[in-house]
Amino acid sequence: MLLIDCPWCGPRDECEFSYGGEAHIKRPENPDKLSDAEWADYLFMRTNPKGRFPERWVHTHGCNRWFNAVRDTVTHDISATYGMGEDGPEGRS
Amino acid sequence: MDNGYMRQGPLDYIPISAELEADQGGNDATVVLEDRGFRGQIVLQGKASDAEFFDAVSDITGLRPSKETNVVTGGPGFPRLLWLGPEEWLLVTEDEESGRIMLGLTNSFKGRHVQVVDNSDAYAIVGVRGASARDILAKGCTLDLHERVFRSGSSTRTLLGQVQVILHQVTDDPDYEIHVHRSFAEFLWEWLVDAGQEYGLKTVRP
Ligand SMILES: [Zn+2]
Numbered sequence: 001m002l003l004i005d006c007p008w009c010g011p012r013d014e015c016e017f018s019y020g021g022e023a024h025i026k027r028p029e030n031p032d033k034l035s036d037a038e039w040a041d042y043l044f045m046r047t048n049p050k051g052r053f054p055e056r057w058v059h060t061h062g063c064n065r066w067f068n069a070v071r072d073t074v075t076h077d078i079s080a081t082y083g084m085g086e087d088g089p090e091g092r093s
Numbered sequence: 094m095d096n097g098y099m100r101q102g103p104l105d106y107i108p109i110s111a112e113l114e115a116d117q118g119g120n121d122a123t124v125v126l127e128d129r130g131f132r133g134q135i136v137l138q139g140k141a142s143d144a145e146f147f148d149a150v151s152d153i154t155g156l157r158p159s160k161e162t163n164v165v166t167g168g169p170g171f172p173r174l175l176w177l178g179p180e181e182w183l184l185v186t187e188d189e190e191s192g193r194i195m196l197g198l199t200n201s202f203k204g205r206h207v208q209v210v211d212n213s214d215a216y217a218i219v220g221v222r223g224a225s226a227r228d229i230l231a232k233g234c235t236l237d238l239h240e241r242v243f244r245s246g247s248s249t250r251t252l253l254g255q256v257q258v259i260l261h262q263v264t265d266d267p268d269y270e271i272h273v274h275r276s277f278a279e280f281l282w283e284w285l286v287d288a289g290q291e292y293g294l295k296t297v298r299p
């Protein structure tokens with residue numbers, strides 16, 4: 001089990017949280033100008049690094065707020081948590 | 094309520110054995126499980142930066158929403174304002190007060206970006222009190238319930254026996270109140286009865 005440091009509640013057990021996939025993915029400004037391939041890239045394609053990965057989590061069974069976390073996909077070590085819309089230690093990539 | 098229809102609480106039909114009813118006060122038990130009955134339960138959401146929101150809630154209820162994590166304003170009496178998140182609170186009132194307070198809040202926030210929802214009948218309230226109460230909750234809750242961390246006047250949403258609950262420690266005894274969705278109330282009640290068996294848990298009605 002992971003202890004995840006919710007930016008509002010502090011360290012809480014993993015089972016209180018839900019996962020929201022890769023963080024900092026921005027919706028394209030003009031979707032109708034995109035090719036199908038570009039739109040599909042926005043919708044479906046995610047980076048899958050071995051190592052530190054900025055991702056979204058929500059404290060479903062707690063304060064109910066979304067936030068970002070940097071998790072190492074090899075060790076599960078969570079090196080940072082920070083609010084939505086904020087820049088993390090990895091930037092917005 | 095006295096307006097001519099049968100109002101049924103979520104835990105009303107749970108059988109409480111004659112043996113336990115004989116000891117209503119449960120005074121010799123180290124832990125007592127109790128249906129706390131009907132209360133007003135109003136969810137409030139407002140922006141942390143909206144000073145008028147805080148002032149209005151304070152005018153109507155006499156309580157200022159806490160900006161501090163897990164901190165309840167008011168209590169052990171009523172009303173109480175439980176912290177649920179950075180911009181979300183649960184106002185707990187006496188049953189007969191909830192209509193008046195709900196009306197006051199709704200009128201005050203008309204046309205404003207504030208959420209006021211009467212959830213009174215959505216949750217059952219289960220009380221767990223006594224010397225072993227903390228140990229029983231700890232069997233199914235990952236929160237650190239040590240009094241240095243979660244003490245009287247603390248509240249939060251969390252999981253208990255895999256059920257989402259709002260947990261409030263009301264007094265130092267300790268006395269906990271658990272707000273649970275009514276459809277999960279029977280399961281959670283039975284879970285607590287089972288968890289409390291080794292401590293001689295008793296069940297009582299108010
Ligand atoms: Zn949280």
